[in-house]
Amino acid sequence: KEVEQFRDQIKKDWVPFAEKMWENRRKRLGLDTLYHMDEGLSFPEGSPKPTGTPEEILKSGQKMYEELSPETREFFDFMMEGDLFDVFARPHKQVGGYMTYLPDYQAPFIFANFNGTAGDVDVVTHECGHAFQGYISGKDPIMEHSDITMETAETHSMSMEFFTNPWMEQFFGSRAGDFLKSQLEDAVVFIPYGSMVDEFQHIVYDHPEMTTAERKDIWKKLEKQYKPHLTYEEESSFYSEGGFWQRQHHIYSFPFYYIDYVIAQTNAFQYKIWMQKDYRAAWKSYLAFCEASASDFFTCMLKDAGLDSPFEPGIIRRIAAELEEIYNQMETDYL
Template identity: 30%
Template sequence: MENAGAFFQDSDQRPLETRADLEKWLLDMSELEAVVSEDASWRQIRMTCDTESKELEESFNYFFMEIQPKIQPYADRLNRRLVENPHTQELDQKEYFTYLRSIRKRIELFRESNIPLMAEASVMGQQFGVISGKMTIKVGEQEYTLQQAARFLESPDRRLREDVYRKVQERRLQDRDALNELYTKLIGIRNQIGLNAGFKNYRDYKFEELGRFDYTKEDCFRFHEAVREYVLPLVKQINMRKKEKLGLESLRPRDSEAEPEGTEPLRPFTNGEDLLTKTIACFDDLNRFFGDCLRTMQKMGRFDLESRKGKAPGGYNCPLAETGAPFIFMNSSGLMGDLTTMVHEGGHAIHSFLSHPLKLSSFKDYPMEIAEVASMSMELFSMDHWELFFKDKNDLARAYEHQLERVITIFPGSQLLTNFNIGYTKTLVTR
């Protein structure tokens, strides 16, 4: 990676005297971008899989503190070369319209003064995973990660649920000062990035940086009000029904996943291997190509599915621009929600495979809204084949109910952000 400078210099200095020159330049730049992006992505993946490794943390930090800051000035110059070249007008405008629109926006937002701030923000943004990866609690004599401990919140024993819930919150509070300090610093850095780029705040800057050309923040506010008016009453009905089913006078956060006495919690799989095997079979039933995608990832070692101490929380599908097969990371513990996460990230993975043949790496840089279409749709598409996870018809019906309730309750909870696609490492050359 340290030798990449020569390739950036070539891209910066190479003559672009014909349309053919320009198109070859774009292809070569796309290949360079893919190589750099995949290197950065692997540093991210390895660190989130083992937050206790100082070597992996230093490798991640080195890229974002030392390598990427040297790339960004080149990226801006290359972007300007592209839009200023007269042969750019000869490119197929239908094919290149979205790409060129994004390039012009990047030029507009670029500020030299933001380079070190962005580097620092990238490193700080990963420290949450480092801190959270160390969190465990004891239930009885057994140690559990917080993700594994979530199994107890499905128990019909309310005293056990309350005990585990309090232990989880108390463990998080042990790192309250460190997390508050981290977040406060990150807010300050992000706000300065927005101010440097000529915005009143980071939110307005980020809205443009994310490439939201087709709607405004005011549209988002109207959507929030629609959720408040039309979705929250449905959420209240779901919670009321849950309260009645559990026979409770009041519903608490520790009760939201509980089952009534005599009803066993849904257990769609036993371990990560079983989850993957069943998901491949489910995807085969949907479309053989979908199953083949996961099999390819399995052969290439592109899964880390089970929760363990020292692993960052959350879940994601990370596209790998050079090799094409993405990586799925999650913290499964045998819960119903883990099945949803797996098929969700599987939807992202299929999207990654389908977009990989596109001509330029930047053509694959779809925004989060479109990425979530693939993943949320796969949650719903796959439901017709969930009998692979639930042999009992009553359990299958309960799983359907759980999923459809989640579709409703996700809106006010903004839980889309918990399963994220780390797309920010995908376009390092031209961003």
């Protein structure tokens, strides 16, 4: 029921905000119509890419974490000295990226494949958010405290993406502003999509007797609620007829996990807003949240850290309003 109420808030108070971003992106790209295949492009000159080599990106990451805080400096030096990054691409290497924890060594480990895109920097921010939390809480003698829930874990990583914003010029040079703008836009427009995936899952898993056509029809109806701008290139195609959900493997592989990303992103947005007002106070709260790990219930840890539960009435409207002020300033700077 709480998640259902949460999704209702998204439809009412967040979708209009996200639609403004889609419209701004359409204008920026100079398009009469923003088709679904255009959604991944932020700027007419292309998406920002990091300027350095893979080795230089890691080095910039080390400098960034040295300056962010004493705790992150200790963490990143530990990772580098322990050779706990396997992030350079090589022939026959498995694809993907993740952070895992090696309890015998009390050490996080990060696996990825740098490919010259902004995703390389995401490894140094998002995955390092997971790894930093693992490093901070790994010394806790109560093993159960490390068994964190997914919405907690993703709060650590998504928030770190924002805490590292002041250093993005080291990675993107003159296009740092473009990266920050697209980062915020992508995070905002994800919220309706992630909520749509969750609602779709609840419906189809509650009704396994549904036919293929009925499932597609449900997806089409949800698209109109969560992404009303959405337009496909062809009026009659696999996607336009409600087949797009087949691309989301979580629906098959990890049922009901996807909403955790949405919940975590709203928490990260609270930190984004907080750090605009008082960066050090926001960081102190984030550090405490990382240290809490799984020592209490999720909503209790949010309250202790000074964050609002996304399930509370009116919270989504407030976050959207404050974020829109930040975004409007970024849009003005771009123009």
